[in-house]
Structure formats: structure tokens, C-alpha cells
Amino acid sequence: MDNNSKDGTRELLESLKSEFNLTVFDDLTPDHNQSKNMTFLSHIARREGFDWVIENDADEFWFPKSGDLLTGLNRIDTVLRVERVNVLPTKQAPKEWFSSPWQAKNTLNINLEKNFEANKHNLLLTPNLHKVLVNPNGLINVGGGNHGARHVIDKLLRRRYAGWNHNIKIFHYALRSYEQFEAKVVNINKSLKYTSQNNYKKHNFGAYAVFWSQMFEKGELAAVYEDMLLDLTCLPCYQNLGLVERDDAFVTDMIDLGLLE
Numbered sequence: 001m002d003n004n005s006k007d008g009t010r011e012l013l014e015s016l017k018s019e020f021n022l023t024v025f026d027d028l029t030p031d032h033n034q035s036k037n038m039t040f041l042s043h044i045a046r047r048e049g050f051d052w053v054i055e056n057d058a059d060e061f062w063f064p065k066s067g068d069l070l071t072g073l074n075r076i077d078t079v080l081r082v083e084r085v086n087v088l089p090t091k092q093a094p095k096e097w098f099s100s101p102w103q104a105k106n107t108l109n110i111n112l113e114k115n116f117e118a119n120k121h122n123l124l125l126t127p128n129l130h131k132v133l134v135n136p137n138g139l140i141n142v143g144g145g146n147h148g149a150r151h152v153i154d155k156l157l158r159r160r161y162a163g164w165n166h167n168i169k170i171f172h173y174a175l176r177s178y179e180q181f182e183a184k185v186v187n188i189n190k191s192l193k194y195t196s197q198n199n200y201k202k203h204n205f206g207a208y209a210v211f212w213s214q215m216f217e218k219g220e221l222a223a224v225y226e227d228m229l230l231d232l233t234c235l236p237c238y239q240n241l242g243l244v245e246r247d248d249a250f251v252t253d254m255i256d257l258g259l260l261e
Contacts, residue, residue, distance in 0.1 A: 001037045003027045007183065009058070030187075030194045032205060038142040046136035051075055054133045055146035060084065061171045063250050072167050078138065078151040079161040081130040084170035088124055088244065091229040097176045099260055102230055104128065105245040122228050123208045124175060125243055131170055132161070171250045178225050185221060189213040 002010050002024055013024045023044075027037055042053045052073055054062055062082070064071055073080075086104045089097035107127045129147045138152040154161060175181060188209050215224050230244065238244040254260040 001025050001027055001041055003033075003037070004030065004187075007180075030190050032144075032191050032195075034146070035142055035144040038146055039139075042134060042136045042139055042142055046139065050136060052133055053136050053139075055131060055142055055149070057131075057146065059173045059176070060131065061173075061250060063169050063171055063253070065167050065169060065249075067167065069168060072165065075135070077162040078135050078153045079149045080133050080163060080165040081161055082133060082165050082168045082170055084128055084131050084172050085247075086124045086128050086172050086174050088230040089175055091226070091231045094229055095177060097173065098254075099251055100230075101246045101248045101251050102235075102244055103171070103247055104243065106242045108243070124228055124230075126208075128172065130164075133165065133168075169249075175225070175228055178222065181225050182216070182221060185209075185212045185216045189216055 002013065004027070010024070013022065016022055017024075025037075025041070027033055038055050042055070045053045052070075054069070056062065062069060087097070087100055088102040088104060089100050090102065093100075104125050108122075108125045110126055129145065131146050132142075132149050134142065134149045135151065140150040140152060140155070142149045148160065151161075188205060192205065192210070192213055212221065212224060215221050230238075235244065251260065
């Protein structure tokens with residue numbers, strides 16, 4: 001689902017159609033329709049006969065710890081949660097964000113509704129919600145952010161999900177270059193204004209996204225970006241507190257595939 005991308009994503013997807021069985025849909029509204037869009041795509045997958053659907057964002061890479069993404073799956077489970085970790089770009093080499101081996105381990109328990117500007121929270125170290133993969137047969141809908149889904153069987157059994165898939169780890173590249181971050185916040189800002197002007201009851205963005213939008217309007221977004229980069233001079237302290245760990249698994253795979261040097 002392409003939602004008005006302007007960074008070459010649409011063209012890249014078109015070029016991949018000759019290599020993969022790929023269907024691209026367009027959402028031309030400036031609204032944040034993730035739940036609706038992902039539910040729509042999951043129902044398409046069901047009609048085409050697929051047993052499982054990964055509810056994936058473009059900045060996430062689903063990595064099997066052993067075997068492949070199908071390892072351990074069956075046709076009985078309904079909704080499975082998957083661990084997601086934030087990859088941390090460094091202050092020393094922000095442009096090399098894709099090859100950073102550093103990621104958040106344990107997170108800071110802070111109140112996301114408080115004054116971000118006063119507290120300078122590093123949002124990459126705050127609690128990072130899991131994502132889900134779903135059995136589309138009996139699926140009702142996918143929730144906003146792909147953090148949950150409702151399934152007929154789970155409703156009958158009075159539960160929210162079937163369990164966890166511990167063989168998959170999601171490497172989340174939430175923060176990349178400043179240019180990409182600014183473009184993302186510009187889109188958030190446009191969507192917030194759109195929902196406000198059209199009297200929507202809610203906008204489906206978290207408190208952090210609203211904060212970024214506010215700082216963009218103040219002209220202070222670059223400082224927010226700098227605050228979220230991992231300062232390697234502080235690394236021993238972060239590691240001592242159990243906040244940051246090194247995991248080279250995904251980067252090593254990319255090197256083996258010739259995608260990184």
C-alpha cells in the first residue's frame with residue numbers, strides 16, 4: 001500500500017514487479033489509514049490463498065533467528081506477536097544508520113504524555129510495541145500501527161491473541177537520515193492538519209508524533225533529531241544500565257548478501 005510517497009518508493013516497487021509477485025495499491029488520501037489499509041491487504045491475501053500475513057512497515061525487517069520466516073508456523077494459530085527492537089543510529093556516523101549494530105535492549109519507563117521539550121526524552125529508548133503476523137482466515141481487522149489484530153477464533157476463546165513467535169526478531173529503523181526524518185514529520189504535520197480541518201474524532205498518532213509536528217512548526221526539529229542519536233562516548237553507561245546492546249546478525253546477513261560493505 002503506497003500512501004502518496006514522494007521518495008521514489010512507488011517507482012522502486014514498480015521495478016520489482018518483474019522479479020516478485022507484487023501488487024501495489026494506492027491510498028491517495030493524506031489521512032493516516034493504516035488499520036483500514038492493512039486489513040484490506042490481509043483480506044486480499046486470504047482470497048489469494050495465503051496462510052499467514054506479515055503486517056509490515058517499510059522501516060521494519062523481519063529476521064528469523066533460525067530457519068526462515070515460516071519456521072514454527074501452523075494453520076491453527078490466529079494472531080502471533082513478534083518482538084521489535086529499535087536500531088540506534090549513532091551521533092558519530094548518522095549517515096551510516098543502516099549498518100549500525102546498536103539497538104535498544106531494556107527501555108525507559110517514561111510518561112509519553114508529559115512535556116517532551118522540557119525532558120528531552122530519547123524516544124528510541126522508550127517502550128517499543130510488538131508487531132503481529134496474522135492468519136487471514138477468520139481475521140476481523142488489523143489494529144492501528146500493526147500492533148494487534150482481532151480474529152474470530154480469539155473472540156470465541158475470549159483472548160486477544162494466540163501467542164508469541166520467538167523465532168522472529170524485527171529490526172526497526174525508526175530513525176534514519178535527517179532528511180528522511182524531516183520528510184516523515186512533514187507528512188505527519190499534514191495529516192494532523194487534515195484530520196483537524198475535517199473534524200475527525202481522532203488522528204491515530206502517538207504523543208511523540210504530535211511532539212515532532214510541534215517542533216517542526218517551531219523550526220527546532222533538527223535538535224530533536226540530534227537528541228535521538230546514540231552518542232558512542234556514552235555507550236559504556238548505556239550498556240551498564242542495560243539500555244543498549246549490540247546485535248550484528250542482521251548487518252552480517254546484509255554483508256553476506258552483498259547489500260552492505
